[in-house]
Amino acid sequence: MFDYNLSVEYASFIILIAVLISFFKDYDVKTLNYKVIRTLYVIAFLSVLFTLISAEMTNGSITSGSLWLSYTVTMIRFLLVPCVVVFFIVYSVQITTFKKQDKPIVKPLFPIFIPYIGYVLFVLIATPKDWLFTITLEEGYIRGPFYYAPAVIIGIYLIIMFVLLLSNLYSHTKDIAPVLIATLGCTIIFICVQILVPSLIVTGIANTMAILIIHFHVQNISKSSDNLTGLLNRTCLMHKVNESIKKKKNFSLYVFSLRNFNMVNERYGVDIGDNVLKQVGHILMDSFNFRNVFRYGGDEFAILLTEEADVTIVVDKFKQSILLYSKEIFIDVVYARVDYPEFGFTYQDLISAIDFSIKTLKEDLHGKQYLYDISIVENRLHKYNMIDKLKRALEHDEFIVHYQPIFSEELGCYVQAEALVRMQGDDGKLIYPGDFIDIAEQTGLVVRLTYKVLDIVCRDLREIIDNCIGNDNFASISINFPYLQFFNPNMIDRVMEILNRYEIEPSMIKIEITERTLIDDSDYIKNLMGIMQHKGFVFELDDFGVDYSNLSVLLDLPLNIIKIDRSLLLSVFGTQENEQFFKHLVCAVKAVDRSVLIEGIEEEEQRDFCLRAGCDLFQGYFFSRPVPFEKFKELI
Incomplete structure (x- = not known):
């Protein structure tokens, strides 16, 4: 008869409960690995529970009514103790051997269970014969001749664990080696303690240590794996x-x-x-x-x-x-x-x-x-470098505006101009819009850039007015407003604030939009255009003949000028049939009270062709390239 010391066992049991609560609360047990862990945790919990119940029932005299129950509980305890080690090895093999987290493992891992199945049969046979233990009414629990059978079966699995450790150490990954080393060491120590101090039950603390080792390993895995797919993250x-x-x-x-x-x-x-x-x-x-x-x-x-x-x-x-x-x-x-x-x-x-x-x-x-x-890297670097340059240029006023004058054949002089922005490069050379406008639009920086251009244009207009520069017919400068500009909060107020600062009339600012601006929320943009037109702003439809070229735009929007793109000019220039089509197109635009501006005129023949078609205004290298403001003042 033994008088057990169960203090360590109860303390371990409490720790084990805390670990179990943490696991079931924090982890989703969808993948097979976590199902194996859940099974291992439950078996460890039951092993300690039945060890405590068995020890309490057999610690002293036994009543006749509870004798059969004591035998049953103690037998279950003998069955569960090695089972913890078995599922620990199953978990280790599952991690190191099988890639797919939900792959059935019963068949390939069945050999691992063979020693334990033999042990279960032995316990079922040995218990009635009192080979493992005897429980009497007077003396309680008494060890049998094969009491150390659990230690033997655990020893067999420790050998399997050692082989698994060696194979893992010689692999490239060493995923489970630290776990195996810690478990092997702890198990051997606890077996020795149990042999040397029979009255001290260490089943609970041994199981708890094994579970803690697994728990820390699971936490480490959870940091490096994806919960849904089980893949590394x-x-x-x-x-x-x-x-x-x-x-x-x-x-x-x-x-x-x-x-x-x-x-x-x-x-x-x-x-x-x-x-x-x-x-x-x-x-x-x-x-x-x-x-x-x-x-x-x-x-x-x-x-x-x-x-x-x-x-x-x-x-x-x-x-x-x-x-x-x-x-x-x-x-x-x-x-x-x-x-x-x-x-x-x-x-x-x-x-x-x-x-x-x-x-x-x-x-x-x-x-x-x-x-x-590999050009992806170059494009990416160019993009990020250009973003930095744009931000710096906006911060330090490193944008300048060139002007391309627009000619009226009827008046025989320049009557307006288009503002074209350039950015000063680090080497002093100018960076043209083709290198940064798309990036400015992608990043939203184009909104700030447009306000900056408007500020420069208004400042230059103020100088033209104050110094009486240019002919009496010069009336306005056009600025491109991108799609994002119309969705900037308080856009109209911000534009008016800039114009008022320089005392510029809205009629002197022509706002260029493209059909792409009208893809989404065209009614909203149309409403804003109506408000601004009422204040005196003039609107131009830029790039007509590119992309959509929807004629309904001419009727629906409050436009003043239609700017026909050079690409349309080149496609109709040179044949009598196409020339007739172009004339009818110009007539259709003018029939709805819109002026026609043709851009991209580079040769005298192109200008004459557009004159015959009835175009009103002309822009292109034939008349003037975009020039700095000082040169522009001389031209007008």
Whole structure:
């Protein structure tokens, strides 16, 4: 009969409960690894629970009514103690061997259970024969001749654990080695303590230590894995990329992105969308090593390769439909590649390059699927450098305006001009709009830039007025207002504030818009144009003949001037049939009380052609190139 010391066991039991509560509260047990962990935790909890119940029931005399119950509880305790070690090894093998998180493991891992199955049969046979233990009414619990059977079976599994440790140490990943080392050490120590101090039960503390080791490992994994797909996450990708860069090891980074994946969520629901993402992860894991596949974010996945591989194989798999819940789902995949060190020397350089590549592919309207282009890096650097230059130029007034005068054949003089902005470069050379306007529009900086140009134009107009420069017919300067300008809060008030500062009449400012401005919220923009026209502003439709060329615009909007683009002039110039069409077009514009301005006149024949067609105003190199303000004052 034993008088057990259960203080350590109860303390361990309380800690184990706290760990279990934390696990079930913080972790979603959808993947197979977490299901194995959940099973392990529950078995460890039951093992300690039945150990405590058994010890309390057999610690002293036993009543006749509880004798059979004591036998049953103690037998279950003997069955559960080695079971913890078994599932610990199952967890370790699952992590180190199998890539797919939801792959059935019963068949490949069945050999691990063979020693334990033999042990279970032995316990079921040995308990009635009192080989493991005896429980009497007078003396309580008494050890049997095969009392150390649990230690033997645990020893067998410790050998299996040691073999698993060696194989992991000699692998490239060493994923589970620290866990195995810690568990082996703790288990051996607790077995020795149990043998040397029989009255001290250490089952609880041994199980609790094993669970804590697993728990810390799970927390570490959760920081580096994606909860939905079970793949390694972007944080882990960053660490692996930085590690390869530190070792000066060349590698290629691929990112696969699902084009229009939001349509899957909208049509089939988020649950099916999540399952599609899981299937995509499985397709990638079937083709590449699990440790090279990452959930990059959203509908994007990354592959990190240190050797050349044929990724077109996996791309072909994506061409096949995915069958989920009797629904056939087709996905469209685009992918890009960047190499270290060719595309960049830091993690951020490579990520910026791959993100820019994927963005380019998704915006491509021609269905391009793959992008591997070093010029992406150059374009990206140019874009970011230009953004910095734009911000600096706006801050330090480094924009200047050139003016291209507009000629009236009827009056025989320049009657207005177009303001064309330039940016001063670091080397003193001018940077032309073609290099920065698109970037300014993409970043929204074009709004501030337009106000800056308007301020310069009003300042120059004030000088022209104050010094009586130019002929009596010179009336206005036109400025291009981009689409974003009309959606800037208090746009009209801001424009009027600038004009009032220089005492410029609104009629002296012609606002150029393009048909692209009217793609969205045309009614809203039309309303703003009406308000500004009422204040005296004049509106020009720029680039007529490019893109849409919708004649209904001439009727719907409060326009004063239609500026016909040079491309339309070149397409009709030279043939009598096209000349007739051009004449009718000009007549149609003038019939709705709009003036016609033709731009891009570079030759005398072009000017004469436009005169015959009935054009009112002319702009182009034939008359004058865009010139600085000082030269412009001389021209007018």
